[in-house]
Amino acid sequence: MSGSQPQRKILIVDDDDDFTAATSRAIALEGVECIIARNGAEAMAAVQFADIEIALLDIRIGHEDGTELAGVLRGLRPDLVLVLMTAYASVDSAVAALKVGAYDYLRKPFFLDEIMRALERCFELVALRRAKLRAEHELAMIRQLDATSQLAAGLSHDFRNMLAVVRANLAVIHDGLHARDVLWPYARDAKEAAATAEALVARLMDFTRGPPAAEEAIDLRVPVSSGIAMMRRSLCAGMDLTLELPDFALLAPIKQDQLETAIINLLINSRDATGGTGRATVSLQHYWRGADYARLVVCDNGPGLAPEALERALQVLFTTKSNGTGLGLPMIRQMALLAGGDFWLENAENGGARAVLDLPCLSPVQGSGRNI
Ligand SMILES: Nc1ncnc2c1ncn2[C@@H]1O[C@H](COP(=O)(O)OP(=O)(O)OP(=O)(O)O)[C@@H](O)[C@H]1O
Ligand SMILES: [Mg+2]
Structure with a gap:
């Protein structure tokens, strides 16, 4: 769910070692990692066990028929994007490639820019499928x-x-x-x-x-600060709370008390997880996800989420607390989704839980707004 870009990776299936070495070296320079399979068995193992979504497959691999292998690979991984390549270009082999569901077709020998154009189309297809x-x-x-x-x-x-x-x-x-x-x-x-x-x-x-519709954009730093101040005075008085705010206004059309309630819910969860004496950091920042977003992150140094909680924490009425209602996180998720944003909970790398709330915001003007 996070916005980080995964490493671009492809599988090359070909028994010609000189070709695979030269091609993978050239493609690697373009930022694409290549895994090489020299026969059908290696290719089948790779698509099942490696994190691969695109395969470049020769139409003849030793004595094996590449089009047949393409069908087997698609059987194992229906989402695999296949590009078939051949030195024996003919209408028949092109038709056979399309019949097994190949997305594209390349004729050997080819230049680097030809293969990169084909791969870019494949990566676009993979990205579109992910977005869908x-x-x-x-x-x-x-x-x-x-x-x-x-x-x-x-x-x-x-x-x-x-x-x-x-x-x-x-x-x-x-x-x-x-x-x-x-x-x-x-x-x-x-x-x-x-x-x-x-x-x-x-x-x-x-x-x-559901949350009420907001009429106008507010500076998100205001509800975040007031939510924290409220918790410092009361329920989180025994905790070490740190707040990190941008020094420019982050404007988003959201109701002030909704975001305040979200902060309060998240900090109560951190308080419960740390026995009331732990640490929590709240940070608000501008985040680019193909559009302008405000990202609010709450991290604590509690034990983090057990596997079941990790999977179910956002479900309505899921709670592991004797006095919990299991509504705190679903309410934040509802607010995020209706605002066109995103919300999730994960375990932080150094332990503890990490809640991330992304809300669409206006394009910030650095140096705008007074410091609060
Ligand atoms: N910071 C956290 N650390 C560890 N587990 C957490 C954390 N935040 C939430 N959880 C887990 O997710 C569950 C669901 O949280 P949620 O806030 O939705 O409900 P709740 O806290 O149980 O009850 P309430 O409706 O009163 O908030 C919690 O019961 C807990 O198991
Ligand atoms: Mg809660």
Whole structure:
């Protein structure tokens, strides 16, 4: 999910050692790593076990038929982008290549710029497929949130009404009992529990309504600073909180209290993970992802996420805490997706959890805005 660019890598399948050595050297100079397979078995192993999305395949590899091998490789990896090459150019071999699903076709010998043009087209195709997958994944997440919201909205509504009745009756019982009555503490606990349940339902209803639309762009440094200040004074008083802000304004159309709530949720998670005495760093910066984004990162020095939490932390109602509701992170994700951004949680390289929130922002003007 992160914005880092993966290493560009291809597989060359050819039994001509001079050709593979010269070609891979030339391609490596263009920033593309080459893995070489000299026969079908090596090629099959490579596409199954190495992180390869593009293969350059000779139409004759020793006694093996390259078009047949292409079919086998596509069977193993249907997403593999294949470019067939041959010294025996003929209409037949071109047709055979297309039939096994080759994306392109090169005739040997070729110049470096020819092969690089073909490879650039392949890398573009791979990038487009990745973007499509990401978009489908985000759409699935929005649909899941939508379905959960509708379910929760129905439940919360009825549940809130029943709770109101329970609360009212408990209040009558509690108020009618003498403080020394043996039943008095039970009535008090029940009344408090009903109040907690009401707060939970209110939170669920907030979630189902979704974040309110923001009318105008605000400087994100303001809610980030105020969220931190609030936590320093209260729930995170025992923690070492560090804040890193840009010295220019980062403007995005988001409601101030939404971002404040996100910071508070993330810092409460860090507090829970570090037992209230750990360290957390909050940083806000401009980030270029093909467009302008504001990136908010919250890192802590807690134990990080266990495998199940790593996979499920953003799911609605997933919690590993006895008093958790499992709504904190899904609410941030909902806000991010609806704003056209992104949100994820991962384990930081040096341990601890790292939450990343990307929000589309206006193109920043360095030196703009007063320091806050
Ligand atoms: N900083 C963190 N370190 C380790 N685990 C974390 C961290 N943040 C979240 N998690 C894991 O992700 C789960 C989901 O977090 P989320 O904030 O959505 O819900 P919660 O904190 O359990 O409850 P609440 O709705 O009250 O926030 C947590 O229960 C915890 O297991
Ligand atoms: Mg939480």
